[in-house]
Amino acid sequence: MKRPTENPAPSRRAPRVLAIESSCDETACAIVEGLEVRSSVIATQIEVHADFGGIVPELASRHHLSAVIPVIESALKDAGISSIAAEIDAIAVTRGPGLVGALLVGVQVGRGLAAATGLPLLGIHHMEGHLFSAFIGDSERQSRPFAPHLALLVSGGHSELVDVRGLGDYRILGATRDDAVGEAFDKVAKMVGLGYPGGPVIDRLATEGDATAITFPRAMLRDRKNLEFSFSGLKTAVMVHLEEHGQPNSRAELADLCASFQAAVVDVLVTKTRRARARIGRDRVHVVGGVSANRGLRAAIEAAGLEDSFSVAVPPLRYCGDNAAMIAAAGAARFAVLKSAPPEVSVLASIALDDPAMELPL
Numbered sequence: 001m002k003r004p005t006e007n008p009a010p011s012r013r014a015p016r017v018l019a020i021e022s023s024c025d026e027t028a029c030a031i032v033e034g035l036e037v038r039s040s041v042i043a044t045q046i047e048v049h050a051d052f053g054g055i056v057p058e059l060a061s062r063h064h065l066s067a068v069i070p071v072i073e074s075a076l077k078d079a080g081i082s083s084i085a086a087e088i089d090a091i092a093v094t095r096g097p098g099l100v101g102a103l104l105v106g107v108q109v110g111r112g113l114a115a116a117t118g119l120p121l122l123g124i125h126h127m128e129g130h131l132f133s134a135f136i137g138d139s140e141r142q143s144r145p146f147a148p149h150l151a152l153l154v155s156g157g158h159s160e161l162v163d164v165r166g167l168g169d170y171r172i173l174g175a176t177r178d179d180a181v182g183e184a185f186d187k188v189a190k191m192v193g194l195g196y197p198g199g200p201v202i203d204r205l206a207t208e209g210d211a212t213a214i215t216f217p218r219a220m221l222r223d224r225k226n227l228e229f230s231f232s233g234l235k236t237a238v239m240v241h242l243e244e245h246g247q248p249n250s251r252a253e254l255a256d257l258c259a260s261f262q263a264a265v266v267d268v269l270v271t272k273t274r275r276a277r278a279r280i281g282r283d284r285v286h287v288v289g290g291v292s293a294n295r296g297l298r299a300a301i302e303a304a305g306l307e308d309s310f311s312v313a314v315p316p317l318r319y320c321g322d323n324a325a326m327i328a329a330a331g332a333a334r335f336a337v338l339k340s341a342p343p344e345v346s347v348l349a350s351i352a353l354d355d356p357a358m359e360l361p362l
Ligand code: ADP
Pocket: 024, 025, 154, 155, 156, 157, 158, 181, 182, 183, 185, 186, 197, 198, 199, 200, 203, 289, 290, 291, 292, 293, 294, 295, 320, 321, 322
């Protein structure tokens, strides 16, 4: 079916976008008007994967299939929208990176909605969505210009420092060579029997523990020019500690281990972020992605901002992890510029944020 490529948004308001997110283990749908969230619904699969200690791709796809339509219906109901064709300007969908079978569910439903309504379909990079998560919420957040800023993007699958120069204009200054930060939290939690996902529970226990109890390594800090990360050595160090000392046998010991591990992660993240900021000279640092919910990280980056004179922005807690509001916000920003959509949206399971396909044809 031929899809119209021109669908100018009414000029009286920001584009109203319905977005679907299904890149990993959350099925989400949201409706925004620019950066204003009208509704945001998330069906999480955490319980589905908890027994396995990680995400099982085939199970994720199957659960997206059964969840996606009810989630969209509930987002429409929450926003009080009865006709997508009449009340929405564009559909946005996460096209990657992520699990291919999971992404396909959202993209296919997005294609179907676009075909049925004649609305344009925008394919959004999941990480560009995370960049937008720091702009949704209160009016102060919404009033900030998108670029330029330095973003520390930390999630279950990614850890990178990104120079955000404009919409679609991203330069990756450094990324992880091995495990992502969230993945390190999840793996360490699994080692000490804390279940999946590990981030929130380690974060909670860390507040009770002594961060100096165990000295874990801070990898790759010696070379000041290197902005890459590595977290697999830290994971191994925790494993070696457990082999030598056995499993923690009290809540206090467990809390000390969590606090010491988290301190090592936060130290590396904040040190590299400060170096990157000093190098590129930005006055704003945003921390986004699931790990941006971490209290230790939030406090440390705030403190660094005060010391080095840069401002810090983090998303509201409910938009730190995967959600569709951030995808919709990115879609609205792109649609406001493009006023149209590309003719075809395909799944790009491993697209980088600085891929030329991300650039806006301005
Ligand atoms: P992805 O997009 O890679 O699927 P998300 O952006 O949803 O990931 O982030 C999920 C990751 O964030 C998980 O690895 C989880 O453990 C981690 N996480 C969530 N909350 C916290 C927290 N408070 N502290 C540290 N890590 C966290």
